[in-house]
Amino acid sequence: MTVNITIHPRQIGSDLIPTISGRELHAELRIGKDFTSWVKAQIKRGRLIENRDFVKLTQKGELSATGQIQSEYHFTLEAGKHIGMMSGTDRGFELREYFLECERRAKSAILPAVHDPRTAALIDALVRQDALEQEQARQATELARLQENVAVIEARTQPENKHFTVLGYSNLIGRPVDARMAANLGRKCAALSRDKGLVIGDVRDPRFGTVHSYHESILQEVLQTT
Structure with a gap:
């Protein structure tokens, strides 16, 4: 599967997070609808939150065909997978698998052998994101167990x-x-x-x-x- 999407680490909130270009995602999903309308619809449909699931960047000096200031959107890999799944197309599922494979490769990489600073930063961001997700899953399991114990005690x-x-x-x-x-x-x-x-x-x-x-x-x- 050939995918022309570049993953870039970007600052979202206080963390450096791996992100993808909304325009590249739009192109890879082969959407006929214009990018601006499409991306706003995906954000609303997926209930994505700015500065958590994506960042919006204004391109200074660049105007759209209608004379408006052009904006770029960069999504986290998780948001990108979500958008791909929402498309309901085979290509959307292929992109989801591509993002998952990117995460697996980055997490299995040996950090001392990575010399490019941007790649190292991306790998570090993915590792920290994975650790956070695992901790959240552990806390959710512990909370469910605690609530079950409390229900027995209180009832x-x-x-x-x-x-x-x-x-x-x-x-x-x-x-x-x-x-x-x-x-x-x-x-x-x-x-x-x-x-x-x-x-x-x-x-x-x-x-x-x-x-x-x-x-x-x-x-x-x-x-x-x-």
Whole structure:
């Protein structure tokens, strides 16, 4: 597959990111529509964000056929892959595979053997981008696991002796409260439990450490007065 798209590292935000020319992408996708209308439509359709997914550069002294100042758009590889997929054409899928192959080659390159500064900068940017994506995936997995653990704790803390955390019981009866309100209610539950001589339990919560649980009768009384 022959592709005439050059990858250039460009500053996007505070990072040096590998980018591709929007005009070259437009040409490779073999779009009949004029570039300016097409690129604006892709940005809107793909919900792409300036200075995150692309940069817009004004070409000083250059005018379009209509006499307007001409602008250039440079997209990240991720945005380029997204635009290619949105085209729904075989060529769009081919370009996606091309960008993926560029990323694989850059990431497998041996940095000390790269002497061209621009190529070295591109490889470094790709490696850092890959590390960021892996960390985001790890955090998403960890968050899902944490939320699953919290759901178990909050829905059914100590059912055998009818003890629940404030957050767990409030969710159970369909009156959820935030952490600050739960802390205030917890103090009331603790005081009332001591007055009535009822046991205050301890439960491990992955967000807050050890939290107290209270008998259902205490929770009912306190939450009814709020």
